[in-house]
Amino acid sequence: MNEVVSFFSTTLRLATPTLLAALGIVFSERAGVVNIGTEGMMLVGALSGVIGSYVTGNVWLGTLIAIVVTVLFAAIFGFFTVVVKADQTVIGTGMNLLASGLTITVNRALFGASTSPPEIDKFVIAPIPGLSKIPVIGPIFFNHHILVYLAFLLVPIAHFVMFRTNVGLKVRSVGENPKACDTVGIRVGMTRFLSILYSGILAGIAGSFVSMGMLSFFTEGMIAGGGFIALAAVVFGNYTPRGVMFSSLVFGASNALMYRLQALATNVPSQFPLMIPYVITIVSLCIVSRRSNKPLGSGKPYIKE
Amino acid sequence: MTTILEMRNITKRFGPVVANDDVSFSVKKGEVHALLGENGAGKSTLMNILFGLYEQTSGEILYKGKTVNIRSPRDAIHLGIGMVHQHFMLIPAHSAIENVVLGYEGNSAVLDLKSAAKRFTEMAERYHMNIDPWELVGNLSVGQQQRLEILKALYRDVETLILDEPTAVLTPQEVDGLFEVIRQLVAEGKTVVFISHKLPEIRAICDRCTILRRGKVAAAGLPISDIKDLNELARLMVGREVELVTEKTPSEPGEVVLNVENLNYTNDKGIHVLKDVNFDVRAGEIVGICGVDGNGQSELIKCLTGLLHATSGKIELMGNDITACTPKQVLKQGIGHIPEDRHAMGMVGQMNLRENISMVDSRDEPYSSHGFMHWRWIDDHSRNLIDKFSVKTPSIMEKAINLSGGNQQKLVVGRELSRKANLLIAVHPSRGLDIGATKYIQSQIVEARDRGVAVLMVSTELDEILEIPDRVLVIYSGRILACLDQCDCTRSGLGLLMAGIEDGEEDRPA
Numbered sequence: 001m002n003e004v005v006s007f008f009s010t011t012l013r014l015a016t017p018t019l020l021a022a023l024g025i026v027f028s029e030r031a032g033v034v035n036i037g038t039e040g041m042m043l044v045g046a047l048s049g050v051i052g053s054y055v056t057g058n059v060w061l062g063t064l065i066a067i068v069v070t071v072l073f074a075a076i077f078g079f080f081t082v083v084v085k086a087d088q089t090v091i092g093t094g095m096n097l098l099a100s101g102l103t104i105t106v107n108r109a110l111f112g113a114s115t116s117p118p119e120i121d122k123f124v125i126a127p128i129p130g131l132s133k134i135p136v137i138g139p140i141f142f143n144h145h146i147l148v149y150l151a152f153l154l155v156p157i158a159h160f161v162m163f164r165t166n167v168g169l170k171v172r173s174v175g176e177n178p179k180a181c182d183t184v185g186i187r188v189g190m191t192r193f194l195s196i197l198y199s200g201i202l203a204g205i206a207g208s209f210v211s212m213g214m215l216s217f218f219t220e221g222m223i224a225g226g227g228f229i230a231l232a233a234v235v236f237g238n239y240t241p242r243g244v245m246f247s248s249l250v251f252g253a254s255n256a257l258m259y260r261l262q263a264l265a266t267n268v269p270s271q272f273p274l275m276i277p278y279v280i281t282i283v284s285l286c287i288v289s290r291r292s293n294k295p296l297g298s299g300k301p302y303i304k305e
Numbered sequence: 306m307t308t309i310l311e312m313r314n315i316t317k318r319f320g321p322v323v324a325n326d327d328v329s330f331s332v333k334k335g336e337v338h339a340l341l342g343e344n345g346a347g348k349s350t351l352m353n354i355l356f357g358l359y360e361q362t363s364g365e366i367l368y369k370g371k372t373v374n375i376r377s378p379r380d381a382i383h384l385g386i387g388m389v390h391q392h393f394m395l396i397p398a399h400s401a402i403e404n405v406v407l408g409y410e411g412n413s414a415v416l417d418l419k420s421a422a423k424r425f426t427e428m429a430e431r432y433h434m435n436i437d438p439w440e441l442v443g444n445l446s447v448g449q450q451q452r453l454e455i456l457k458a459l460y461r462d463v464e465t466l467i468l469d470e471p472t473a474v475l476t477p478q479e480v481d482g483l484f485e486v487i488r489q490l491v492a493e494g495k496t497v498v499f500i501s502h503k504l505p506e507i508r509a510i511c512d513r514c515t516i517l518r519r520g521k522v523a524a525a526g527l528p529i530s531d532i533k534d535l536n537e538l539a540r541l542m543v544g545r546e547v548e549l550v551t552e553k554t555p556s557e558p559g560e561v562v563l564n565v566e567n568l569n570y571t572n573d574k575g576i577h578v579l580k581d582v583n584f585d586v587r588a589g590e591i592v593g594i595c596g597v598d599g600n601g602q603s604e605l606i607k608c609l610t611g612l613l614h615a616t617s618g619k620i621e622l623m624g625n626d627i628t629a630c631t632p633k634q635v636l637k638q639g640i641g642h643i644p645e646d647r648h649a650m651g652m653v654g655q656m657n658l659r660e661n662i663s664m665v666d667s668r669d670e671p672y673s674s675h676g677f678m679h680w681r682w683i684d685d686h687s688r689n690l691i692d693k694f695s696v697k698t699p700s701i702m703e704k705a706i707n708l709s710g711g712n713q714q715k716l717v718v719g720r721e722l723s724r725k726a727n728l729l730i731a732v733h734p735s736r737g738l739d740i741g742a743t744k745y746i747q748s749q750i751v752e753a754r755d756r757g758v759a760v761l762m763v764s765t766e767l768d769e770i771l772e773i774p775d776r777v778l779v780i781y782s783g784r785i786l787a788c789l790d791q792c793d794c795t796r797s798g799l800g801l802l803m804a805g806i807e808d809g810e811e812d813r814p815a
Binding site for chain 1: 356358377378379382388390394395396397398399403406407408409410412413414415416457
């Protein structure tokens with residue numbers, strides 16, 4: 001029983017960074033921007049959060065600093081893709097390479113390459129009083145970091161914003177047919193730029209959670225494909241916040257399974273469970289693709305004639 | 306009547322190209338003003354300037370007597386100017402009402418689509434344009450989409466409505482419905498700018514017209530009643546006399562070249578697109594297929610040319626079964642194909658003219674042998690071809706994309722006609738072309754017929770259908786509803802058949 005409880009609890013925790021980043025990407029994707037640079041943004045968020053927490057001594061101030069820095073980083077991506085109208089894939093890949101080198105350099109310059117990492121303030125488990133005492137349910141759902149709760153609470157909010165509000169309609173429309181939006185007076189570039197910044201905010205938080213919630217310091221390349229998994233989660237989740245939550249949980253569960261199998265030291269090589277989320281993605285995309293919500297204008301810069 | 310809109314000395318340059326050259330345009334309140342001209346005369350450019358999509362290089366715009374600076378559609382909408390674009394500005398994945406409220410300035414942060422739908426429906430009923438506000442736009446017919454576009458503008462309380470070639474996509478009955486709406490709008494004191502090049506329509510609905518020719522004003526504020534006939538209009542638009550009737554003798558049909566039997570096609574979404582299609586085309590005759598876009602014409606032609614494979618039925622060309630042939634095999638059998646979309650299927654824009662000309666037969670003598678291209682022969686052939694079909698180009702090394710639409714079409718038509726084909730399939734051969742180019746291409750098709758080529762022509766233009774083919778098939782919802790001799794065709798009869806009404810019953814869709 002304990003095994004099962006621990007498995008589900010781990011699933012939620014491991015799903016959180018994917019879910020956070022994906023809830024940002026789902027908006028930029030809907031606006032027509034394929035944010036390949038999420039990986040780099042998360043990496044920048046992970047390091048700047050650690051630096052912020054180290055300097056201020058407070059994990060929340062650290063996260064705030066991570067958000068600010070990541071948004072600035074996202075603004076570079078936004079500038080090149082929306083203002084300069086360069087190819088999103090090329091710029092995104094460039095941002096990832098830049099983030100990878102930049103975080104290594106800054107990390108070594110500030111903390112040294114070989115010394116043991118200093119203690120920083122990090123996210124702690126915050127059991128919800130009362131609820132966390134319920135057997136089975138409590139430890140699975142109500143015994144987590146605050147960011148885990150926040151990430152899942154954000155799902156219905158994101159759904160509401162995307163499908164019920166004026167801003168949501170604009171974002172969805174800009175990705176489908178930017179020219180039509182232009183003719184009704186919507187500022188296409190601004191809408192896309194802001195949705196990139198928004199995905200930057202969430203990528204920053206997601207990065208902070210990886211470095212200060214799941215681990216307790218920055219290590220080089222620690223996102224290890226997490227940004228790309230979030231991108232895949234958005235496609236797999238068919239571009240809706242609810243779907244994104246589902247796919248993040250699938251990724252979280254397969255990661256949890258991988259750790260379990262490693263711990264059990266069975267004969268199954270750990271690489272196999274690691275493959276599960278990707279295999280599931282490929283198979284389900286083949287099934288889902290015909291009814292895809294992928295925006296028509298996805299990945300194409302909007303150039304006025 | 307007071308002048309509501311005045312555009313003074315508008316000049317618009319795109320790099321070295323002058324699209325509008327010192328154009329002045331004035332519209333009175335409450336009139337329907339036609340803006341006429343050939344393709345590329347600068348009509349849409351001028352209207353896009355008015356609507357804020359382009360910015361003029363020089364010149365000024367006065368609206369209700371005040372100089373206005375329209376820098377975006379937002380400014381135009383604020384002034385009360387709305388535009389229905391030729392290519393609809395709708396989002397197929399969203400519902401009708403979402404499309405209507407998109408970008409509307411009166412929206413609250415949390416959308417109240419229910420009350421918006423109520424207002425929309427009231428308005429739609431007032432103009433007899435019933436559209437379900439909750440239907441996805443992708444499921445609406447073209448005519449409904451146009452009505453939605455008009456309602457979208459009216460929802461923003463526009464006083465001046467620009468309609469850019471609104472009738473191009475409609476059946477004759479839908480055109481009548483549109484005119485009813487326009488009359489109602491004018492009766493309410495609204496002003497309509499109507500872009501078109503069809504005289505009967507302009508006669509029916511417009512008060513005055515302004516004619517553009519090669520970016521300049523050829524006639525300004527001319528009352529429609531002053532234009533005597535189509536010839537005079539064509540002369541004003543083109544700037545010279547244009548032969549409007551394509552010379553044609555009665556056909557002398559020979560043996561059957563193409564025979565289609567019980568053809569059925571079901572697409573990958575499971576929709577039964579073609580239903581038991583039967584017809585034949587003989588040597589030396591032109592068979593026209595008329596119908597509103599999207600009734601199976603595309604699929605039929607793709608089945609004939611091997612781009613799609615029929616689900617059941619048989620296609621015979623000169624007695625050979627070609628039902629399962631690939632496009633390459635079909636072309637080898639002697640089919641010339643002028644495809645519906647020259648950019649997507651007829652040519653490669655980034656390649657030059659001689660490459661485009663040699664593309665179809667590049668594997669064969671005399672274009673090449675043993676895998677090597679015979680460029681010298683191709684160059685001679687290409688020069689002859691562009692000369693014969695009067696393709697205007699600086700040289701055969703010019704990229705196809707740099708040619709105007711009419712010249713691109715002449716290039717494709719020329720290439721297909723010069724391949725010794727038994728059957729010529731021409732899909733929308735004159736779509737998007739001006740009067741001069743249209744007449745030229747039509748005469749070439751008739752000439753091919755007179756040489757004994759069997760011609761299958763698809764068109765949505767009634768004028769073309771009434772003039773060029775010897776026999777007319779009407780296609781509706783994947784079925785051939787009627788096969789008529791040309792002399793039995795009337796505009797209204799074809800119009801009803803195109804709307805799927807077989808016995809002249811009037812049950813027009815709302």
